[in-house]
Amino acid sequence: MARDLTEDAALVLDLVRARPATLGRGRLVSIDGPAGAGKTTLAGEVAALAPGAVVVHMDDLYEGWDGLPDVDRQLTGLLRPLSDRLPGSYRRYDWDAGSFAETVTVEPAELLVLEGVGSGCRRHDDLIGVLVWVEAPYDLRMRRGIERDGEAFAPHWEAWAAAEEVHFTRHRTRERADLVVDGCR
Template identity: 55%
Template structure:
């Protein structure tokens, strides 16, 4: 894959649009990989190259720092109605209030991009048109996370990295990916993803 995230986004968009719909009349891209690897940046690029795409950031579907184990079922509840041609919905986790907030609806059809750690799982594998795995070295991810969230969040980041490593090892997410992106190459080329 090219190192420029816009080029990657265009290739992912072309790939998912060339394939038959997998989410009812719509299509689904999952951008997965460890925290701080650059998934958010790639999802923003994909949204820019596919006007009208809906992006859902899975960190808004987590019940806080301990929510990773429940994410797969939350994602499944969102996409199952969409696969049947009905409106899907999800409820946003408010990290500052440490509680659930408003509910959002997703209309069927079009392109849905799920971005975040654990966005893909075997439960929805048959609905995913393209699974993108985004990676970078662990120390770079930690540096990006601390830069974004502050030094006070280091303990959370350290624990989170162990939990996501265990999840990815159990699911074999990287091995199942259609596209693998190393964002260290993008950073060297001057395109520095942070999410």
């Protein structure tokens, strides 16, 4: 029998709480997988079950549609200071303006939930308490992407999917995952 979303979120929390802290006194959950798979929904459920959890969305870190290959540099400025019990930060990308906007500071927290494509990059593997892979069929993911981002997303879908594939292969994200979640809900 398949788990429901709340059961998946509770399992993620059980796993991360059973592991040592990697962000100072805090822990990191990375929820990765292809666009439209259900990562944001799962992240929201994990945060709802963990009062005080901080959620960071990878969409805020990419430098536009071509920004996935370089996103690990943004993650360094966020995660490495947190591992030293200091505030981390990143530049938020403004998709409408097509450029980076303000710097966002993230204070140390008991739980950081990092969700989105690239959140499980190998460069920061030593800091990831639990890596979750969320997957769903291509057609469902495409429909969700268009519903979420509108028709502006459609022309970028194929190029983004190709960039994801390269990234996931390079980082072996699914193979490294502690938990694989069916995002078909």
